[in-house]
Amino acid sequence: MDEESKSSLRQRILEEAARLFVTQGYDGISMREIAEAVGVSKAGLYYHFRDKEDLLLAVLTAYLDEVERLIQEARRQNATAREQVAQFLRGIFAQPLEKRAIIRLASQEMAHLHPETRAAFGRLYREKFIAQVEAILQEGVDRGELALSDVRLATWMLLGMAYPFFYPAHAREMGPPDQAIALMISLFFDGAARRGQRMLNE
Known part of the structure; x- marks a missing residue:
């Protein structure tokens, strides 16, 4: 098998494993079943991955790479922090629900990873996702667009509004993604109070 074929097979394994982990859970699926779903032998599967934890x-790292790519694309635009956040959210919400649900695995299945592996993934999660969003908000503060006393806390609050949409069951109840994104952006950047009331409070 040439290198291109190996790369293509590895990608197929990742995609099928992601689907099965999301729908069946880590404990609900075996390496044999993953191999059968991909159409390879167990030996072929173990050629690419040491074990189910690996x-x-x-799967989690590949998804983080994709999220990082979406955020970096938004950051490369000559746009405000508000516009950049809206762009990367649209990119994420354009993904199929089952793909978005991979992020759920990061919280629900971490116990299956060895402590050192879990710690390494935690660093990747902060580097590729949290820190990238935090950078958008910090740059907005630096440009005078935002007045945030704690950018890190604001980042978690922003993502806290988005996290339910990574869960298929919740996302289906919350209506069209564009509507949800518009409301999230409005709440985070404008607040929920009427404009006149905000001015009175200030």
Whole structure:
């Protein structure tokens, strides 16, 4: 098998494993079943991944790489922090629900990773996701667009509004993504109070 074929097979394994982890859970699926779903032998699966833990970590890391790419694309635009946040949220929400649900694995299945692997993934999660969003908000503060006393806390609050949409069951109850994004952006950047009331409070 040439390198291109190996890369293509590895990608197929990641995609099928992600689907099965999301729908069946880490404990609900075996390496044999993953191999059968992909259409390879167990030996072929173990050629690419040491064990199921290694495969789960690869699935999570691959998704973080994609999220990081979406955020960096938004950051490269000559746009305000508000516009950049809206762009990367649209990119994430354009993904199929089952793909977005991969992020759920990061919180629900972490116990299956060894402590050192879990710590390594935690660093990747902060570097590729949290820190990237935090940078958008910090740059907005630096440009005078935002007045945030704690950018890190604001980052978690912003993402806290988005996290329910990474869960298929919740996302289906919350209506069209564009509507949800518009409301999140409005709440985070403008607040919920009427404009006149905000001015009185100030």
